[in-house]
Amino acid sequence: MSGRLVLGLGGTVDYEIAWDAEVLGGLAREYGLRRAELTASAPIDDERALVAAILAFVDAGAGGERFVATSQIIERLAERFDKAVTLGGTGVRAGLALERLGIPSVQHLVSIDDNVRRLMPAAITWVCSATEDSLDPHLIVQYPVGTRIALDDGVIVSEVADRIIFANDRPNREMAIAPELATALRGARAFVISGFNTMQDETLLARRLDDLEIAMRALPRDALVYYEDAGYYRRELATVARDRLLPRIDVYGMNEDELQEYVGRAVDLLDPDAVAGALDEVHRLIPAPALVVHSRFWSMSVGPRAARYRESLDSAVRMSATRHRLGDAFGAADLADTDRLPRHEAGSRVVAAVHARRADAVGLAGRVVDTSHPTTIGLGDSFVGGFLVPVVLPTVSARRRRVDAAGEG
Numbered sequence: 081m082s083g084r085l086v087l088g089l090g091g092t093v094d095y096e097i098a099w100d101a102e103v104l105g106g107l108a109r110e111y112g113l114r115r116a117e118l119t120a121s122a123p124i125d126d127e128r129a130l131v132a133a134i135l136a137f138v139d140a141g142a143g144g145e146r147f148v149a150t151s152q153i154i155e156r157l158a159e160r161f162d163k164a165v166t167l168g169g170t171g172v173r174a175g176l177a178l179e180r181l182g183i184p185s186v187q188h189l190v191s192i193d194d195n196v197r198r199l200m201p202a203a204i205t206w207v208c209s210a211t212e213d214s215l216d217p218h219l220i221v222q223y224p225v226g227t228r229i230a231l232d233d234g235v236i237v238s239e240v241a242d243r244i245i246f247a248n249d250r251p252n253r254e255m256a257i258a259p260e261l262a263t264a265l266r267g268a269r270a271f272v273i274s275g276f277n278t279m280q281d282e283t284l285l286a287r288r289l290d291d292l293e294i295a296m297r298a299l300p301r302d303a304l305v306y307y308e309d310a311g312y313y314r315r316e317l318a319t320v321a322r323d324r325l326l327p328r329i330d331v332y333g334m335n336e337d338e339l340q341e342y343v344g345r346a347v348d349l350l351d352p353d354a355v356a357g358a359l360d361e362v363h364r365l366i367p368a369p370a371l372v373v374h375s376r377f378w379s380m381s382v383g384p385r386a387a388r389y390r391e392s393l394d395s396a397v398r399m400s401a402t403r404h405r406l407g408d409a410f411g412a413a414d415l416a417d418t419d420r421l422p423r424h425e426a427g428s429r430v431v432a433a434v435h436a437r438r439a440d441a442v443g444l445a446g447r448v449v450d451t452s453h454p455t456t457i458g459l460g461d462s463f464v465g466g467f468l469v470p471v472v473l474p475t476v477s478a479r480r481r482r483v484d485a486a487g488e489g
Contacts, residue, residue: 087175087187090171090188090249092191097162113231133244135231154218172187175204186205254279271296273306296328339358356433363382370389374396374463378431401449404455
C-alpha cells in the first residue's frame with residue numbers, strides 16, 4: 081500500500097510502576113543506602129543497585145536508560161508497586177500516538193507475546209523477526225516534581241519530573257531484522273529507525289546494519305528516513321550505526337539527555353549561549369541534513385534542510401505536549417486544546433537566540449503544561465509520531481497553515 085508509515089525497529093512490553101516515595105525510601109533504608117552511594121553509572125546487578133540508580137536519577141533531576149543484569153531484578157522491584165502493563169519502543173509509541181488520529185502504521189518488531197497481541201490496536205499491523213514468544217519487560221519509573229525520599233543520612237527532593245527506563249531485553253539487544261521488512265518498505269512514505277541503542281555487540285550490530293541496508297533498498301528514494309538516537313547503552317556504538325546510516329538519514333533526532341551525553345557536559349537548557357554552543361557542537365559531530373533536538377522547554381532543528389520540517393516540528397511539539405498532559409487518552413480535539421496553551425517564555429528566548437546565531441535553525445518553544453499528573457514516558461516517541469503527521473497528511477497541514485494565517489490577520 082503506497083504512502084504507508086513503517087516504524088521500527090523494536091517494540092517492548094513495559095511495566096509502568098506507580099510512583100511511591102515511601103516504598104522506595106523504605107527499600108533505600110532497608111538496604112542501608114547512603115547519599116554517597118547513589119550512582120546511575122555502576123553496574124545494576126541486584127535490587128540494591130537498581131534502587132541506588134533510581135535515587136541517583138531523581139537526585140540529579142535527570143532521565144535516561146540503563147541496562148540491568150537480569151529481568152528478574154526488574155520483576156522483583158515491579159512487584160513492590162502498583163503497575164500498568166503497556167507497549168513501548170520509539171516506533172510503537174509513535175504509532176500509538178498516530179493511531180489516536182486515525183493514522184495507521186506498520187511496525188517492525190523483534191519480540192512478540194500475548195501482551196503485544198492484546199494491546200496493539202487493530203490499525204497497527206506488524207512484521208516480526210521473532211520465531212517464538214518471549215517477555216523481557218522494561219521497567220518504567222516516572223517521578224514527579226517535588227517528591228521527597230528519606231534516606232538514613234538525608235532527604236532527596238526532585239526539582240523536576242522525568243522518567244527512567246531499565247531493561248535487559250535480549251531480542252532488542254540482538255535486533256534481528258525480519259525478512260518481510262523489505263516488502264513493507266516498498267511504497268513507504270516514511271521509515272523510522274530506532275532501537276540500535278540497546279545493542280552491545282559491535283560485530284552483531286555491523287551484521288544488523290548490513291541486513292537493514294539491504295531491506296532499505298526497497299524504500300522509495302523520496303521516502304523520509306527519521307532516525308531517533310534514543311541513548312546508546314554503549315556510546316561508542318552510536319558512531320558505528322551513525323556512520324553507516326547517515327548517508328540515508330533525512331532527520332536525526334535526539335532528546336536533551338542525549339544532547340548532553342554527546343557534548344560531554346551538562347547544558348543549561350534555558351541559557352541561550354549554552355544551547356546554541358551545544359547545537360553547534362553536536363551538529364559538527366552529526367552533520368545530518370536536519371538535526372532535531374527536543375526538550376521540555378524548546379525543540380530545535382538545525383542543518384541545510386531544517387526549514388522544510390517547520391510544520392513537522394510544530395506538529396511534534398503539539399503531540400508530545402498533549403501526551404504530557406493527558407497520557408494515552410487524547411484525540412484530535414485535545415491537540416487543538418494544546419495549541420491554546422502558552423509557549424514557554426524562557427524557551428522562546430532560547431529559540432530566538434539560536435535563530436539569530438544560525439540561519440539554518442528552526443525552533444519552537446514548548447507548551448506550558450500545568451497538570452498534577454504529568455506523563456513523562458514516551459514524550460520523545462510521541463514527538464516522533466507528531467513529526468510524521470504532516471508527512472502523511474499534507475492537506476491537513478496546509479489547511480492548518482491557512483487557518484493560522486487567517487488568525488494572524
